[in-house]
Amino acid sequence: MKRKKAFRFFGRNIELFTLSLPAVIYIFIMSYIPMFGVVIAFKNYRYDKGILGSEWIGFKNFEFLFKTETALRITRNTVLYNLGYMALTTIAALTVAILLNEIAKKWLKVYQTALILPFFLSWVVMSYITLAFLDHDNGFINSWLASAGMEKIQWYFEAKYWPYILNIVHLWKAIGFSAMVYYAGILGIDGELYEAARIDGAKRMQMVTNITIPQLTPLIIILLILSIGNMFRGDFGLHYFIPNNNGMTFATTDIIDTYIYRALSEIADVSMASAVGLYQSFVGFVLVVVANFTVRRFNEDNSLF
Amino acid sequence: MLAKPTQAVWSQLIIHAVFILITIVMLVPFALVIIISFSDEQSILHNGFRLIPDQFSAKAYHYFLKTPDTILRAYGVTIIVAVIGTCISLILTSTMGYVLSRKDYGLQRATSFYVFFTMLFNGGLVPFYILVTQILHLKNSIWALIIPGLLSPFYVLIMKGFMSKIPTEIIESAKVEGAREWRIYMKMILPLSKPALATLGLFILFNYWNEWFNALLFINNEQLVPLQLLLVRTMNTLDFITSRPEFATAMVSLNVDMGDFPKTSAKFAVAVLSAGPMLLVFPFFQRFFVKGLTIGAIKG
Numbered sequence: 001m002k003r004k005k006a007f008r009f010f011g012r013n014i015e016l017f018t019l020s021l022p023a024v025i026y027i028f029i030m031s032y033i034p035m036f037g038v039v040i041a042f043k044n045y046r047y048d049k050g051i052l053g054s055e056w057i058g059f060k061n062f063e064f065l066f067k068t069e070t071a072l073r074i075t076r077n078t079v080l081y082n083l084g085y086m087a088l089t090t091i092a093a094l095t096v097a098i099l100l101n102e103i104a105k106k107w108l109k110v111y112q113t114a115l116i117l118p119f120f121l122s123w124v125v126m127s128y129i130t131l132a133f134l135d136h137d138n139g140f141i142n143s144w145l146a147s148a149g150m151e152k153i154q155w156y157f158e159a160k161y162w163p164y165i166l167n168i169v170h171l172w173k174a175i176g177f178s179a180m181v182y183y184a185g186i187l188g189i190d191g192e193l194y195e196a197a198r199i200d201g202a203k204r205m206q207m208v209t210n211i212t213i214p215q216l217t218p219l220i221i222i223l224l225i226l227s228i229g230n231m232f233r234g235d236f237g238l239h240y241f242i243p244n245n246n247g248m249t250f251a252t253t254d255i256i257d258t259y260i261y262r263a264l265s266e267i268a269d270v271s272m273a274s275a276v277g278l279y280q281s282f283v284g285f286v287l288v289v290v291a292n293f294t295v296r297r298f299n300e301d302n303s304l305f
Numbered sequence: 306m307l308a309k310p311t312q313a314v315w316s317q318l319i320i321h322a323v324f325i326l327i328t329i330v331m332l333v334p335f336a337l338v339i340i341i342s343f344s345d346e347q348s349i350l351h352n353g354f355r356l357i358p359d360q361f362s363a364k365a366y367h368y369f370l371k372t373p374d375t376i377l378r379a380y381g382v383t384i385i386v387a388v389i390g391t392c393i394s395l396i397l398t399s400t401m402g403y404v405l406s407r408k409d410y411g412l413q414r415a416t417s418f419y420v421f422f423t424m425l426f427n428g429g430l431v432p433f434y435i436l437v438t439q440i441l442h443l444k445n446s447i448w449a450l451i452i453p454g455l456l457s458p459f460y461v462l463i464m465k466g467f468m469s470k471i472p473t474e475i476i477e478s479a480k481v482e483g484a485r486e487w488r489i490y491m492k493m494i495l496p497l498s499k500p501a502l503a504t505l506g507l508f509i510l511f512n513y514w515n516e517w518f519n520a521l522l523f524i525n526n527e528q529l530v531p532l533q534l535l536l537v538r539t540m541n542t543l544d545f546i547t548s549r550p551e552f553a554t555a556m557v558s559l560n561v562d563m564g565d566f567p568k569t570s571a572k573f574a575v576a577v578l579s580a581g582p583m584l585l586v587f588p589f590f591q592r593f594f595v596k597g598l599t600i601g602a603i604k605g
Contacts, residue, residue, distance in 0.1 A: 012411060013411040013412060015485060017404075019404055019486055019490060020400060020401055020404040020416060023398075023400055023401035023461075024419070026397060027419065027420060027423060030433075030452070030455075031423040033436060033440075034427065034433050035426065035427070035428045035432070036432075037428045037429075037431065037433075037436065096327070099320050099324065102316075103317070103320055107321070107324070110328070111324045111327070111328060113588050113591065114331045115328075115331055117335065120511070120584055121515075121584070122515035122516075122517060122533055122580075123517075124533050124540075125536060127540060128540070128572075128573060129334045129337070132338050132354055133337070135353075138349055138350075139353065139354060140355075142353060143355065147352075172334070180591075180594075241540075257430075260430050260431070264431060265522070270435075273430065273431045274432070277429025277430050278429060281426055281427055281428070285426045288424075289425065
């Protein structure tokens with residue numbers, strides 16, 4: 001009886017299962033096998049001995065990591081930068097989206113295109129643009145400073161400027177796409193709400209504060225919570241290419257992701273890189289689950305899973 | 306009554322002024338890079354980068370047009386990777402998305418969890434690096450650029466959301482007529498999902514085009530350097546291009562001394578040549594990029 005049932009289940013689902021098989025195998029190889037690789041964090045990994053052959057050392061890698069100042073520095077940088085990007089981009093993009101909604105269609109397209117253009121650049125290309133501005137000898141800003149009779153600044157060597165530079169560069173690249181998302185949200189608001197407000201004699205500004213922003217709130221909150229879930233995942237490209245991987249500015253530019261990359265490719269300390277990676281994955285996992293739980297309590301339809 | 310329209314006109318003017326300012330801020334960096342690439346080397350050395358240099362010069366481009374091999378090869382690698390990657394990726398994404406959109410599939414919940422758990426937890430960079438280099442042996446292979454980006458759970462989610470809206474009656478009636486699942490997928494689901502396929506295809510193509518991380522990790526072979534890695538390598542020094550034998554030969558045939566080579570403007574010319582063409586193409590599809598987020602009205 002049971003076997004017959006199992007057989008029927010098999011027969012009914014085998015075709016769809018086969019259809020999903022390539023993707024299932026792909027995910028197994030690319031995502032699940034590496035999950036077992038986290039054991040490297042508890043070993044003294046050597047290429048010649050392989051994962052299984054390397055010696056177990058327990059939590060030594062983590063002990064070492066948290067004894068140095070590095071762990072604190074990269075965690076603080078990662079979280080603070082993400083908070084900064086989140087706040088700046090949300091406020092700026094919302095403002096732009098609300099203003100876009102106020103202007104005539106024919107101009108809209110021009111502004112939209114200009115806004116979204118940087119979105120299509122990779123961080124590598126972006127690093128050329130920042131170099132054009134910040135290069136010590138020839139940079140746009142320095143040659144302007146020089147012609148104004150001021151001292152040139154060694155941008156790539158001074159850590160104190162980088163929090164501003166990175167936030168500005170990030171905003172410049174991200175504002176367009178983010179504004180489009182909010183603008184699409186505004187277009188989705190029921191037009192009758194505005195019509196009714198107009199009949200009641202509401203001013204433009206009142207419509208923004210009483211209709212547009214409250215109607216967008218769910219979207220804003222979802223996007224915010226999603227980015228809180230990603231608080232531990234830094235933007236490698238931004239923090240690696242824009243400061244040009246310069247050791248002089250690591251105090252304010254180094255994040256978890258760039259540290260792991262350097263530990264792996266430059267110092268070749270595989271176990272340490274893996275320990276930092278596991279630390280990042282684990283805290284990231286907790287944050288995503290907590291964030292999703294929060295969304296679900298707030299509004300079930302908007303939770304991710 | 307008369308005061309109102311003037312007030313509206315004023316606020317319109319202010320909003321336009323704000324946007325014109327924003328547009329300038331967005332466009333000046335592009336202009337600056339392009340102008341530097343067309344600046345005369347001597348005027349850069351004297352005055353630094355300017356929006357209006359003392360003297361324009363297309364010399365930097367002149368050299369690359371004479372010896373286009375390195376840049377053309379990088380274009381070739383990028384195009385091959387992007388096209389093959391996008392095709393395979395669309396197949397994987399759409400089959401998985403479709404299977405997950407079928408509520409009557411017995412393993413739907415299990416498969417769903419299997420796919421989306423990878424969004425929550427991953428092994429991190431090191432196990433991934435060891436997998437690709439030690440187990441799959443893809444170091445210095447073009448597949449190292451293609452395979453890692455083939456399937457994103459996020460795109461599966463979008464695809465699934467879109468396909469869930471296809472009425473189940475269509476699938477039911479096809480099954481009554483005895484059609485096999487893969488036939489239903491090929492003949493009905495794929496044609497009906499064209500908007501989602503086009504949008505996601507564009508996203509994936511764009512991601513492959515701008516991909517540099519895997520190249521940075523896995524590619525040392527000069528023959529396999531894609532555009533973005535070419536840019537990474539020319540950032541600090543132009544040696545990658547200028548030390549090639551073809552280049553030296555061309556220099557001799559052009560009868561120029563290496564000392565005259567416009568190093569600074571050439572660097573920016575490489576950036577313009579690499580990023581320029583795509584920057585002319587992608588903005589035409591900008592609405593698809595925004596639509597991509599809403600097309601599936603995501604819900605897991």
